[in-house]
Amino acid sequence: MPVSPYATTSPLIGITGQERFGHEVDRMPPFVGREPIEMFLSPYINSVVASGGTPVLLSRRSNPESVIEKLDGLLLAGGEDVDPRRYGSTPTLNSTPFDVGRDGFEIGLVGAAIARGVPILGVCRGAQLLNVARGGTLIAHLSPSEGESHSYAGYPGTHRSQQLQIASDTQLFDIFGPEVAVNSYHHQAVDSLGDGLRVAAVARDGITEAIELVGHDVLGVQWHPEMFGGDPVFSWLVRKASQFATAFPRAEAPIHA
Numbered sequence: 001m002p003v004s005p006y007a008t009t010s011p012l013i014g015i016t017g018q019e020r021f022g023h024e025v026d027r028m029p030p031f032v033g034r035e036p037i038e039m040f041l042s043p044y045i046n047s048v049v050a051s052g053g054t055p056v057l058l059s060r061r062s063n064p065e066s067v068i069e070k071l072d073g074l075l076l077a078g079g080e081d082v083d084p085r086r087y088g089s090t091p092t093l094n095s096t097p098f099d100v101g102r103d104g105f106e107i108g109l110v111g112a113a114i115a116r117g118v119p120i121l122g123v124c125r126g127a128q129l130l131n132v133a134r135g136g137t138l139i140a141h142l143s144p145s146e147g148e149s150h151s152y153a154g155y156p157g158t159h160r161s162q163q164l165q166i167a168s169d170t171q172l173f174d175i176f177g178p179e180v181a182v183n184s185y186h187h188q189a190v191d192s193l194g195d196g197l198r199v200a201a202v203a204r205d206g207i208t209e210a211i212e213l214v215g216h217d218v219l220g221v222q223w224h225p226e227m228f229g230g231d232p233v234f235s236w237l238v239r240k241a242s243q244f245a246t247a248f249p250r251a252e253a254p255i256h257a
Contacts, residue, residue: 011072011241013053015044016106016126018079019060019099043226044077044123050230053238060101064108073119073241076106076126078224081188087137094141094187107133117248119217119240121233124186127211127220134194134213142187142207150184150207150222157227159183164201164209171219172200172210175232182209182223189222217244 017040023033040057048055058067068074080096083103091098106126110133113120122130128138142150152161160181166173180201190208193199200219201210209222217240225231 009242009245010052010054011238011245012056012070013048013073013075013237013241014056014058014067014071014109015040015048015075016058016077016102016109017041018077019102041077041226043229044075047226047229047231047234048075048238051234051238053234053241058105058109060105062105064105065112068109068112068116068118071113071118072245073237074109074113074121075237076110076120076122076129076220078124078126080125082125082129082132082138084138084140087132087135089137089140092140103129103132110134114213114216114218117216117244119237119244120213120219121237122220123226124222124224127222128188128190130213130218130220131190131194131197131211134197136194136197137191139189139191139207142189150189150203151187152184155183157183157185157224162203162209162223164203166201166210167199170198170200170212171217171236172212172221175236182221182225183227184222185224186222190220 017038019036019038021034021036025037038059045055056071080099083098083100084090086103106129110130144151155161160183162184163179163181165179166176190211196213197211198214199208200212203209211220212218221233225233
């Protein structure tokens with residue numbers, strides 16, 4: 001029987017969002033045009049609910065450590081490029097607009113979650129942010145003319161344009177087995193790995209498509225599983241969050257060195 005998303009045992013999954021201004025959103029009244037608006041994409045929320053979790057929308061105005069103390073799991077959503085100065089690089093002509101406030105908030109969440117053992121799932125930007133938070137670097141831009149293009153913007157979101165090879169002895173292998181077909185909507189990728197991270201899956205051209213933190217329930221995927229609805233990686237996150245909540249009630253969750 002499916003787990004009710006409203007059951008008292010449903011784990012609390014924090015979801016990060018984006019910030020825009022009122023004038024960027026259709027049908028907003030003119031007087032809020034200059035006001036900041038925090039936005040959360042429904043496919044992430046729906047995916048958590050469908051997997052039996054309770055979504056908690058995380059405002060960047062919150063203290064990351066205080067937030068993590070109240071959560072059972074963390075979902076780092078997709079979005080704009082991570083500020084390249086975070087990993088010792090500089091912007092390029094292909095860079096998107098940056099959101100340094102979001103970067104700082106999410107890096108704080110990652111550090112606090114790993115310290116407490118709270119499971120993490122990073123999606124696209126979320127996987128890249130996870131790598132940067134651990135001291136890794138990113139490839140600034142993947143040229144469509146070199147190797148396999150990863151920015152298949154012409155396809156619908158559910159089109160599985162790439163076949164990935166998954167490393168054995170990884171949590172991702174336990175979820176999907178040796179390979180999985182995924183969509184692809186990114187122009188950056190993981191370059192050098194951050195501390196404790198390992199490659200969990202690669203595309204046919206060798207680009208890293210998933211990473212894991214060794215010894216922790218921390219997974220980053222470069223594709224967009226929220227577009228598929230009910231994707232197994234969300235079931236993985238909710239299951240791990242449920243285990244964490246059972247083993248360590250929020251008032252008793254451990255602080256790891």
